[in-house]
Amino acid sequence: MKNIFISDKELNNYGETNTFSDKADSLLSHQKENWGLVEKNFRNLDSVKIKNIDFDNFKFKIQFNPSRITSTSAKVDKKSIENRVCFLCKDNLPETQKGIKYQDDYVILINPFPVFKQHLTISHIQHIPQKIDSTFKDMLQLSFDLKDNFFVFYNGPKCGASAPDHFHFQAGQKKSTPIENFYNGLLLNYGEEVYTNNITKIYSVNHSITKFIFFKSSDKNELVNLFNTILNVIKIQQGLASEPMINIFTFFDNSQWKVFLYLREKHRPKQYFANDDTQLLISPASVDLAGLCVTPREDDFNRVTKEDLKDICSQVLMNTDKFEKIIRNISKYLSDKNEKVRF
Numbered sequence: 093m094k095n096i097f098i099s100d101k102e103l104n105n106y107g108e109t110n111t112f113s114d115k116a117d118s119l120l121s122h123q124k125e126n127w128g129l130v131e132k133n134f135r136n137l138d139s140v141k142i143k144n145i146d147f148d149n150f151k152f153k154i155q156f157n158p159s160r161i162t163s164t165s166a167k168v169d170k171k172s173i174e175n176r177v178c179f180l181c182k183d184n185l186p187e188t189q190k191g192i193k194y195q196d197d198y199v200i201l202i203n204p205f206p207v208f209k210q211h212l213t214i215s216h217i218q219h220i221p222q223k224i225d226s227t228f229k230d231m232l233q234l235s236f237d238l239k240d241n242f243f244v245f246y247n248g249p250k251c252g253a254s255a256p257d258h259f260h261f262q263a264g265q266k267k268s269t270p271i272e273n274f275y276n277g278l279l280l281n282y283g284e285e286v287y288t289n290n291i292t293k294i295y296s297v298n299h300s301i302t303k304f305i306f307f308k309s310s311d312k313n314e315l316v317n318l319f320n321t322i323l324n325v326i327k328i329q330q331g332l333a334s335e336p337m338i339n340i341f342t343f344f345d346n347s348q349w350k351v352f353l354y355l356r357e358k359h360r361p362k363q364y365f366a367n368d369d370t371q372l373l374i375s376p377a378s379v380d381l382a383g384l385c386v387t388p389r390e391d392d393f394n395r396v397t398k399e400d401l402k403d404i405c406s407q408v409l410m411n412t413d414k415f416e417k418i419i420r421n422i423s424k425y426l427s428d429k430n431e432k433v434r435f
């Protein structure tokens with residue numbers, strides 16, 4: 093059977109192995125040395141073009157990144173997925189791709205088409221579908237284990253995951269997205285408290301360009317319970333049998349997890365499908381919603397405006413009425429539950 097795992101001993105030739113952040117750094121050095129595609133795509137990131145588009149208390153960083161074309165334009169309908177070879181199954185990984193064993197069920201890989209100077213894909217060792225309810229606890233543990241240098245994100249199966257059939261998270265270099273810099277100001281100016289106790293606080297943020305539910309907590313189990321409760325309230329309100337359309341972005345700092353839950357209306361905006369000069373190949377997922385918007389074509393990078401971004405976000409994020417209704421329901425559900433617990 094193919095062995096994709098790299099040992100600590102081998103990693104030690106490339107750097108430290110004390111923490112998972114260290115190991116990931118060492119793995120990146122190993123892959124740059126042994127896999128030309130990784131060397132080239134990470135080197136190209138040094139000269140990537142960036143432009144900023146400012147909003148009140150938020151900004152978008154637009155990144156022109158040609159290596160992302162496959163992911164941005166990935167066909168994720170059932171038929172296309174069935175007809176392609178899964179690029180996350182271990183038997184299909186290139187010979188040169190190696191990974192770090194994580195817990196019993198995951199492997200930490202270098203993403204060969206990076207958006208960040210350090211960019212990981214953490215995939216399940218089994219070919220099982222993208223689905224967050226039973227794995228959110230793993231996401232929190234992962235963001236804790238990678239806390240020195242990484243945030244962790246999850247794209248729902250219909251919200252930007254290019255392998256919706258194979259469970260995976262991704263991780264990127266901390267302090268490389270606008271949301272990490274701007275969230276305190278967003279909470280202060282646009283945040284409303286949804287739930288609070290001594291350990292965990294939940295807010296909603298409803299801003300003209302971005303909307304999300306924000307959690308902070310130092311208690312992993314409580315956070316997992318509250319998160320799954322909220323996901324369930326959304327699922328019931330929307331009459332869904334499967335997971336609501338979501339993206340999740342999380343990191344651990346100052347002894348707390350911070351979680352951003354983005355509720356989606358659709359996967360791709362109309363500009364993506366346009367056949368004329370209004371076409372913009374922008375397919376938003378967690379990273380784009382966190383303010384780092386990737387355009388794989390230079391023409392789109394040059395053309396995209398503040399108005400385009402506003403329009404795209406208003407299409408792909410849940411509309412304000414629905415969002416506020418969901419927040420009211422969550423708030424009511426959690427306060428009712430609290431009352432019951434108390435008496």
Ligand SMILES: [Zn+2]
Pocket residue numbers: 178179180181182218219220257258
């Ligand atoms: Zn697979």
